[in-house]
Amino acid sequence: MLFYILRRVISAISVVIVTVVCSFLLFFAAPHDPAGVICGPKCTPERLKDITNSLNLDQPVVEQIGLYFKGIVVGRDYTAGGVTRHCDAPCLGYSYILGVPVTDLLARAVPVTLSIVIGGATIYLVFGVLIGTIAARVRGTTLDKATVGTSLVIGSVPYFIVALVIALYATFLPKSQYVSFFDNPIQWAGGLLAAWLCLGLTNSAQYTRYSRASMIEALGQDFARTARSKGISERRVVYRHGLRAAMTPVITIFGVDVAYQLVNTIFTERIFQLPGLGTRIINAFNQYDLPVLMGGVIVGATVLVVMNLVVDILYTVLDPRVRLG
Amino acid sequence: MEPLIEEAAVEPKGASIDAMTAPTGEPKKVETRHKSPTQIALARLRKDRLAMVCLGIFIFFILIAVFAPLLAKLEGQDTTTLHQDLIDEYGFPTISFTSEHWFGIEPRLGRDLFARFVYGARPSLIVAITVTAITAVVGVCMGLLSGFLGGWIDRVISWVVDFVLSLPYLLFAIAAPAVILSIMGDNPTEADVSQVTRSRFLALILVLSFFGWASLARLIRGEVLSLREREFIAAAKVLGVPTRKVLFKELLPNLVAPIIIATSLALPTYIVAEAGLTFLGVGLVEPTPSWGLTISNATTYYRADPLYLWLPVLAISILVLALSLLGDSIRDAFDPRTRR
Numbered sequence: 017m018l019f020y021i022l023r024r025v026i027s028a029i030s031v032v033i034v035t036v037v038c039s040f041l042l043f044f045a046a047p048h049d050p051a052g053v054i055c056g057p058k059c060t061p062e063r064l065k066d067i068t069n070s071l072n073l074d075q076p077v078v079e080q081i082g083l084y085f086k087g088i089v090v091g092r093d094y095t096a097g098g099v100t101r102h103c104d105a106p107c108l109g110y111s112y113i114l115g116v117p118v119t120d121l122l123a124r125a126v127p128v129t130l131s132i133v134i135g136g137a138t139i140y141l142v143f144g145v146l147i148g149t150i151a152a153r154v155r156g157t158t159l160d161k162a163t164v165g166t167s168l169v170i171g172s173v174p175y176f177i178v179a180l181v182i183a184l185y186a187t188f189l190p191k192s193q194y195v196s197f198f199d200n201p202i203q204w205a206g207g208l209l210a211a212w213l214c215l216g217l218t219n220s221a222q223y224t225r226y227s228r229a230s231m232i233e234a235l236g237q238d239f240a241r242t243a244r245s246k247g248i249s250e251r252r253v254v255y256r257h258g259l260r261a262a263m264t265p266v267i268t269i270f271g272v273d274v275a276y277q278l279v280n281t282i283f284t285e286r287i288f289q290l291p292g293l294g295t296r297i298i299n300a301f302n303q304y305d306l307p308v309l310m311g312g313v314i315v316g317a318t319v320l321v322v323m324n325l326v327v328d329i330l331y332t333v334l335d336p337r338v339r340l341g
Numbered sequence: 342m343e344p345l346i347e348e349a350a351v352e353p354k355g356a357s358i359d360a361m362t363a364p365t366g367e368p369k370k371v372e373t374r375h376k377s378p379t380q381i382a383l384a385r386l387r388k389d390r391l392a393m394v395c396l397g398i399f400i401f402f403i404l405i406a407v408f409a410p411l412l413a414k415l416e417g418q419d420t421t422t423l424h425q426d427l428i429d430e431y432g433f434p435t436i437s438f439t440s441e442h443w444f445g446i447e448p449r450l451g452r453d454l455f456a457r458f459v460y461g462a463r464p465s466l467i468v469a470i471t472v473t474a475i476t477a478v479v480g481v482c483m484g485l486l487s488g489f490l491g492g493w494i495d496r497v498i499s500w501v502v503d504f505v506l507s508l509p510y511l512l513f514a515i516a517a518p519a520v521i522l523s524i525m526g527d528n529p530t531e532a533d534v535s536q537v538t539r540s541r542f543l544a545l546i547l548v549l550s551f552f553g554w555a556s557l558a559r560l561i562r563g564e565v566l567s568l569r570e571r572e573f574i575a576a577a578k579v580l581g582v583p584t585r586k587v588l589f590k591e592l593l594p595n596l597v598a599p600i601i602i603a604t605s606l607a608l609p610t611y612i613v614a615e616a617g618l619t620f621l622g623v624g625l626v627e628p629t630p631s632w633g634l635t636i637s638n639a640t641t642y643y644r645a646d647p648l649y650l651w652l653p654v655l656a657i658s659i660l661v662l663a664l665s666l667l668g669d670s671i672r673d674a675f676d677p678r679t680r681r
Binding site for chain 2: 031034035039042043046047048049050052053168169172173174175176177180181184279280282283286297298301302304306309310312313316317319320321324
């Protein structure tokens with residue numbers, strides 16, 4: 017077990033390192049004039065020189081990458097407009113356009129994205145599993161068929177279109193905004209409600225199908241028959257015995273989905289105008305702010321790799337039948 | 342459920358086959374029709390009414406895209422002319438549907454909506470079909486090589502597949518177009534429109550292809566791993582058939598079903614990806630007519646001019662819905678185990 021975890025951790029770290037190297041090559045080595053792009057349209061020669069010097073763009077690529085890694089581990093200094101600023105350890109670069117270290121910029125956006133995903137995930141997990149379980153209980157009836165059909169249709173319409181329609185037409189919902197949970201929990205929930213419902217609605221469809229299939233399988237197994245033959249009420253068989261067995265695969269998918277949503281809430285944030293990671297990345301794109309884009313990519317990849325690792329390890333704990341290959 | 346093997350038309354049981362009572366004369370010929378698994382699946386698909394309706398919708402949109410110039414000429418408009426005379430001082434169009442502008446005109450700019458609608462079908466379909474073709478070819482080749490050859494080639498390809506699948510695709514899709522212009526040697530802040538348009542188109546296809554082939558390669562590798570232990574492959578190897586021939590003549594025909602299923606399920610996702618990225622502002626740019634762009638522009642006018650928003654929204658939704666249902670039907674037809 018320990019050996020398995022160790023091997024997975026090492027492979028996860030290798031993926032992150034390769035991602036950093038690849039994105040560095042993509043953003044700073046491949047372009048003809050990265051300093052010029054970072055500098056922007058109103059570029060002065062001094063500023064250009066500052067950027068070239070503090071990013072070490074005049075040195076060999078291997079050395080540049082080494083310095084970037086060093087920045088992540090111990091921090092590094094950036095000079096802009098005659099002022100030298102220290103960027104603390106995990107330093108992912110410096111945004112010359114906004115004049116802030118990338119790490120600070122992204123750290124400010126993380127709570128927004130996290131709030132959106134946690135709220136949405138709670139909604140779709142609860143509703144999806146509940147509706148799926150009910151559909152599995154009444155399997156084969158019109159209600160079941162209608163549920164499956166509706167979930168197929170909702171699941172097939174592009175997500176950004178569903179989100180856009182909700183954002184434009186569901187005006188009875190509170191205005192979409194972000195207020196920190198610690199400042200005012202009620203405003204926090206109110207401002208995010210529209211985004212939560214949107215994320216919840218589209219994903220509930222998917223989770224309804226997962227949990228329905230999983231539940232049907234669980235209820236067909238021997239232990240469910242044994243439970244029924246003991247004379248327990250059907251409700252107890254379904255919610256006590258069936259649900260537990262049926263949840264393991266659903267929880268696994270849930271873990272991976274949450275990871276992807278943390279990285280991919282871009283549509284939700286953009287449409288509901290919430291200042292999360294996705295909005296940050298889109299703004300960086302519009303300003304050709306390469307350091308921020310690269311920081312975003314690295315953070316996204318790390319989140320995905322770590323969450324996948326956690327889910328895999330949890331899965332082996334939850335389900336002892338999984339063989340460690 | 343119909344029988345899987347539709348080979349022999351069995352004679353009616355009523356007729357006696359006893360030698361004593363059987364009429365003398367030549368024995369009755371049993372008609373047999375040989376069908377490949379693909380033909381059986383296609384026959385099954387043809388009987389699926391929902392699938393045929395969806396296929397019809399898909400063909401309808403392809404025809405719109407192919408004949409876009411003709412349709413626009415029929416209406417007598419093009420995608421770029423600004424009809425400022427039909428716009429009032431607040432930027433709203435003064436006409437709705439006329440015989441000259443079948444779907445009306447854009448607010449503010451006054452371009453013809455029908456022409457932009459029919460031309461807008463093109464980028465979605467071109468990007469989606471190109472990417473599907475590229476990912477299918479690359480994915481199948483990589484999967485075949487990795488599964489059949491094994492050894493270090495397999496290890497390298499599998500690692501790359503795992504790596505690609507663990508990357509945040511959407512973030513790269515946003516980041517790539519930002520650098521692709523400067524990789525091509527132009528400064529993005531001063532590049533002209535045609536350069537940007539071309540580079541965005543290229544970036545979309547590159548990014549979607551880069552992230553699309555990996556899952557297919559993994560699927561094909563798994564199939565090949567089980568197929569290569571079978572007798573017919575061993576026989577081919579013993580006979581001294583060159584590896585290339587074993588791969589493409591022996592293995593590939595057995596992979597038709599998974600390839601068709603995977604590509605037909607992937608096609609609608611690329612249409613969504615193109616429209617979505619364009620909507621975010623990182624895909625195609627003006628003045629290219631694209632549904633994603635129209636939706637993005639129309640959000641400000643959704644109250645004053647609902648049709649402006651709803652035409653592309655409905656078009657994309659219907660196209661994607663039809664394609665995903667068609668994909669499901671194709672999967673059911675080719676893989677009887679998944680029948681609902």
